[in-house]
Amino acid sequence: MTAFALRGRRAAADALLEREYEQLKPEIVATVAAKLAASGVRLDAADLDAAYNQAWHALHTKLSEGEAVDNRRGLLVMIAHRRALDEHRALHPSRRADAGRLDELSGEADVDQRLDDETRLRQFISGLRERLDRRELQAAALCYVYEYSRPEAARLIGVAPKRMEKIMDAVSRKIAPVIGEIRAGEWCEEHHSLVKAYALGLLDEDGDRYALARDHLADCSSCRRSVLRLRGIAAVAPPVPLLLGAVALAGAGAGAAGTARSGGGHGGGPLSEPRAKVAAVAAAVVAAVALALLLALGGGGSDTPGRRAATAPSAAARQQAAADARARARAAQRARARAEARAVARRRAAAARRRAAARRAAAAEAARRAAATATPPPAATPAASPPAQTPPPAPPQPAAQPAPPPPPPPAAEEQPPIRDGAEEFELR
Numbered sequence: 001m002t003a004f005a006l007r008g009r010r011a012a013a014d015a016l017l018e019r020e021y022e023q024l025k026p027e028i029v030a031t032v033a034a035k036l037a038a039s040g041v042r043l044d045a046a047d048l049d050a051a052y053n054q055a056w057h058a059l060h061t062k063l064s065e066g067e068a069v070d071n072r073r074g075l076l077v078m079i080a081h082r083r084a085l086d087e088h089r090a091l092h093p094s095r096r097a098d099a100g101r102l103d104e105l106s107g108e109a110d111v112d113q114r115l116d117d118e119t120r121l122r123q124f125i126s127g128l129r130e131r132l133d134r135r136e137l138q139a140a141a142l143c144y145v146y147e148y149s150r151p152e153a154a155r156l157i158g159v160a161p162k163r164m165e166k167i168m169d170a171v172s173r174k175i176a177p178v179i180g181e182i183r184a185g186e187w188c189e190e191h192h193s194l195v196k197a198y199a200l201g202l203l204d205e206d207g208d209r210y211a212l213a214r215d216h217l218a219d220c221s222s223c224r225r226s227v228l229r230l231r232g233i234a235a236v237a238p239p240v241p242l243l244l245g246a247v248a249l250a251g252a253g254a255g256a257a258g259t260a261r262s263g264g265g266h267g268g269g270p271l272s273e274p275r276a277k278v279a280a281v282a283a284a285v286v287a288a289v290a291l292a293l294l295l296a297l298g299g300g301g302s303d304t305p306g307r308r309a310a311t312a313p314s315a316a317a318r319q320q321a322a323a324d325a326r327a328r329a330r331a332a333q334r335a336r337a338r339a340e341a342r343a344v345a346r347r348r349a350a351a352a353r354r355r356a357a358a359r360r361a362a363a364a365e366a367a368r369r370a371a372a373t374a375t376p377p378p379a380a381t382p383a384a385s386p387p388a389q390t391p392p393p394a395p396p397q398p399a400a401q402p403a404p405p406p407p408p409p410p411a412a413e414e415q416p417p418i419r420d421g422a423e424e425f426e427l428r
Helices: 003-038 045-064 072-091 099-104 111-131 134-145 150-157 161-184 192-199 208-219 221-236 240-262 269-297 305-373
Strands: none
Touching: 003 045, 003 072, 003 305, 045 072, 045 305, 111 134, 111 161, 111 208, 134 150, 134 161, 150 161, 150 305, 192 208, 192 221, 208 221, 208 305, 221 305
């Protein structure tokens, strides 16, 4: 491999990393969190981000070495999930099993016990939804299902710790009867009236009871069979008001016929014949209804080939309906698990952001307080100048004496007159 080809592959890997890192991060992190939650493992958002970064490092290395990766998302999920499990094992060394006792651990799971436990868990969750309001349901889900402590759950739902204690006390009082019904195996008996109303179409499809009945039927095959049986009887039997009207009409016709027979001398002969006909028709309707009910409930007649042929399609239809109901129940369960995993991931991310913001705010407050309480260095004071010396007092001056008069100017010496030659010789 030439250096030019190696640089080209590394550049392509860098471009892919820059293009798809942020794009795939929410999906990969949510998927890994859901897989961990299904295994009973819970990690912080920071640990999940570290696992995601390690997965991208491995993918970048493979692409830089020229290895073809067809399913990048699958590879990222697998590597991030394994790194997250390693981090969980490193954080909980006390949960590691002794190597000498590994042979004692059974590798075969008790399928019946596991199914019973899953059924009880679904019934418990259904009981939570049925008996609790929205705030109590949030608190119970965080504390019972996701195993948060009460202070942590209080911070997540935004209530005070004392209020959280009151909420959980109310949850415990409401959930105790539910746990007793589940342990006694009376959960379906307590919902018999709800299932019956659902089967007969007496529930509002937009109401809470309809949603509860649908969730219960998604997890209970026995109640689904009861619904199919009740709907079959309702299809064969006429409506209840019509049945009651027929019975009343039959009673009225029988009474009219008896009156006509007893009072023949009062002109009842012409009216007795129509009333007798009406009574006979009503009696025939009641007999037909009773026969239909007996056939629907399987209470009479031998198992003839014609009857087997008539009931075979209905049995196949019931099996198909049961299979469809199981498939819908599994799909709904998976959808609920995904939704709960996404909700948990969002809550944990929000909690991590709040913790980070709180840490930043605490650090800023500490820095502000430190800056406010710090004492400035003392300012440099000039050197003290020596005290000014007081000049000594001046000696006393003698009294001023009058100034002597100035001496007279000296007398000017007489100069001999200047004579010129003419005067000298007296020529003038």
